[in-house]
Amino acid sequence: MKLIRTFGRSRAAAQALVETLEQRGAVSTARVEPSVAKILSAVRRQGDVALKQYAVKFDGLSKDQDLQVSREEMKAAWVATAPALQKAMQTAQQNIRTFAEAQMPREWTTTPAPGVKTGQIVRPLTNVGCYVPGGRYPLPSTLLMTATPAQVAGVARIVVCSPKPARETMAAAWLAGITEFYRVGGAQAIAAMAYGTSSIERVDKIVGPGNLYVTAAKTIVSAECGIDMPAGPTEITVTSETGDPAGIAADLVAQAEHDPEALAILITSNPELATAVAAEVKMQAKRNVIAKQSLAAQGCIFVTETVAEARELTNRLAPEHLTVDSQADLKWVQNAGSVFVGAYAPQSMGDYISGPNHVLPTGRVGRIRGGLSVMDFVKIITVQEYTRKGLGAMGPHAIALAEAEGLVGHAESVRVRMQ
Structure with missing residues (x-):
């Protein structure tokens, strides 16, 4: 990880780096947009023909393999899943459901004047598409995180797309009761859900995280299909003055292992903590190939002149995941996807089991919205009566x-x- 001071001789270099990080979302997707636009156009024009060609080329689909995962395959995957993992999935599903139920908006009516009633009613979206990344790691947790709040909202039709779905992901789909599951990914899956093909009927909204190609595709189709947010490669920021170096480093490495494009940052005005964390990260990432790669490319430790500057910088970056030292820090947090408080709240707990959604805004979208929630699957319809x-x-x-x-x-x- 690069260690850079935001004051003194390195002030200008630090400011330039911060400005680059502030543009990270737009800059990242721009380089893949031409390729993504080509895929979207092909699927839109040729439907299943193009979809299957891309699925064979990019998703490992064999030419005689069905696009749709059958319920029998999902059930077999669940039966083959170890009891301990089944229990973990059930616990995660229950916590996600409970959290989503607490988020559910209510219907209400008020009377601003005699003979006048105004209020709101809440209705679910008709159908949604859930994108579940595959490839490098199976992500059954993302299936539960995207499908469960949609179910709580009352969405009637839920479509799941995932490339090379692992047994664990298919098991999660069985647990969630998913009936439409397609083994396609990337920009081609986004195109199919947004525009529709013979095999996959179009949806009204697409949710879920993905790589740069998925993020770029979601952004492009958003002109015609609703999306949750550009949830791209993972980001972590730890803003700390008194944290445990080993614990901080463990979180940085954990999030960095998601993707070579992942962004991992520590912000502190404590130079001793910065040095200790840098050493811990180097040691802990030694045998973690992906984490080592992303930390070398994007990892950064900012040492600020003051605590106030560290806080200001954190809000400027609007990170996806943010760890702070104590409950008191929540007072200054303005921009973040999800906040983890204290030494005993590893970000991995939020990835899997806590209940708040792990589909979170990246690329500074945390300035304008929080993570995926039941609110993404409902419409608030206002009502007026005189x-x-x-x-x-x-x-x-x-x-x-x-x-x-x-x-x-x-x-x-x-x-x-x-x-």
Whole structure:
């Protein structure tokens, strides 16, 4: 990991690095957008023909293999799963469900004036697509994280796409009751869910994390299909003054092993802690090939002049995962996907079992939204009801505003009902 001070001789270099990190999302996806656009266009025009060609080329699908994973395959995977892992999946599913149920928005009505009722009703999306990364690691946890809140919301049709689905992922699909599971990934899976093919009917919204190609594809199709967020390669920031070097290093290595593109950062005004963490990271990543690669490429330790500067820098970067020292630190946190508090809250617990969703905003999207939640699977529909008395009381105000804007038809639509 690079160690750089934000003050003194290295101030300019540190500022340049920070500015680069602030642009990380856009810069990263830009380099793959031409290839992604080509795939999206092919699937849109040729449907299953292009989808299967790309699945054979990129996803390891054999030419005579079905795109859809059968329920029998899912059941067999569940039966073959060790009891301890079955229990872990069931615990994770229950915690995710409980958390999503607590997040569920409520319906309500208020009366701003006599004869006037306003409020909101809550309705689920009709169908959604859940992208579950495959390839390097099986991610049954992501299947549970994306499908469970959709189920809590009441979504009727849930589609899962995952390249080279591992037995563990198929087992999680069985546990979740998934009936549409396709063994395709990458930009081609996003295209199929967004535009539809003969095999995969289009969905209204796509959720889930992925690599740069998936993230770029989601961004492009968002003009026609809803998406949750550009949830790209993993990011971790630890902002600490008093943390345990071994524990901090373990979190940095753990998140860095997700992807060679992962971003791992420590921010501190404590130079002794910075040096100790750097040494621990080097030792702990020694035999972890992916983590070692991503830490060498993107890993960074910022040593700031003050604690206040460390906090300001953290909010500027808006990390996906953020670890802080204590509950008191939550007061200054403004931008982050999910926050982990204290020495006994490893970020891996959030990846698997705690309940809050692990599909989180990357590329500084944490400035404008939090992680995936049940809110991503529902619509808040507002409702308004007037009696004659209510319209008589409120109507003149609406007429005055409409006439001020020169919209005489608007004014008349109110006036005609007041006669």
